Amino acid sequence: MNFAASDAVPAAARDDDVPLHTLKILVAGGFGVGKTTLVSAVSEVRPLRTEETLTDVSADVDDLRGVEGKTTTTVAMDFGRITFSGGVRLYLFGTPGQERFWFMWDQIAYGAVGAVVLVDTRRLTTSFASIDFFEQREIPFVIAANVFDGARRYTAEEIRDALDVDPHVPVVLCDVRRPDVAKNILVTLVEHSLQQAGY
Numbered sequence: 310m311n312f313a314a315s316d317a318v319p320a321a322a323r324d325d326d327v328p329l330h331t332l333k334i335l336v337a338g339g340f341g342v343g344k345t346t347l348v349s350a351v352s353e354v355r356p357l358r359t360e361e362t363l364t365d366v367s368a369d370v371d372d373l374r375g376v377e378g379k380t381t382t383t384v385a386m387d388f389g390r391i392t393f394s395g396g397v398r399l400y401l402f403g404t405p406g407q408e409r410f411w412f413m414w415d416q417i418a419y420g421a422v423g424a425v426v427l428v429d430t431r432r433l434t435t436s437f438a439s440i441d442f443f444e445q446r447e448i449p450f451v452i453a454a455n456v457f458d459g460a461r462r463y464t465a466e467e468i469r470d471a472l473d474v475d476p477h478v479p480v481v482l483c484d485v486r487r488p489d490v491a492k493n494i495l496v497t498l499v500e501h502s503l504q505q506a507g508y
């Protein structure tokens with residue numbers, strides 16, 4: 310199956326004769342790493358977001374170190390959709406990042422063919438739980454390291470070593486606020502998932 314990020318087209322412009330292959334994809338990672346941003350950047354439908362304001366009450370519960378400027382957080386999930394020409398449609402499910410919502414992950418992950426694990430290189434440990442989750446369930450994943458403003462730059466290999474992920478797991482550096490970049494990550498993930506499944 311061959312498709313490229315530049316092939317992403319609005320649903321309305323698709324040739325309706327092309328059969329659709331629908332795939333469920335997860336967008337995971339720690340608190341404040343950019344999951345909602347990625348889903349919103351690429352979705353061809355108005356993304357479903359479940360943002361709530363971070364309050365003083367949650368300050369004792371949520372670890373805001375490194376993301377002090379954050380004012381809202383995802384409390385259930387994000388949902389979006391993207392269709393590529395050639396008939397591949399991805400349903401994107403963004404997981405909630407904070408520990409107090411991890412109990413939902415199994416339900417959200419049900420039937421997923423792969424996951425994007427976003428990491429913030431200033432706070433790598435916040436994404437460890439996501440990596441463990443997908444490794445244990447043998448769900449293929451790619452690591453997407455968001456290059457946040459002011460953060461020290463690392464190479465993909467340095468990030469791979471720091472996260473201790475297998476050599477076959479793709480690691481990419483990105484800015485998921487850019488739709489073209491975010492689409493490329495999804496293409497990388499689908500290709501990786503197909504390869505892992507033996508296609």
Ligand SMILES: Nc1nc2c(ncn2[C@@H]2O[C@H](COP(=O)(O)OP(=O)(O)OP(=O)(O)O)[C@@H](O)[C@H]2O)c(=O)[nH]1
Pocket residue numbers: 339340341342343344345346347379381382383384404405406407455456457458483484485486
């Ligand atoms: N510089 C930079 N900022 C980013 C990038 N991705 C996201 N951001 C910013 O980081 C902040 C947090 O992004 P969110 O998308 O809310 O993060 P999240 O992972 O959904 O957060 P939770 O749902 O609370 O876990 C937002 O202000 C984004 O604009 C990136 O690639 N580069």
Ligand SMILES: [Mg+2]
Pocket residue numbers: 344345346382383387403406
């Ligand atoms: Mg979010």
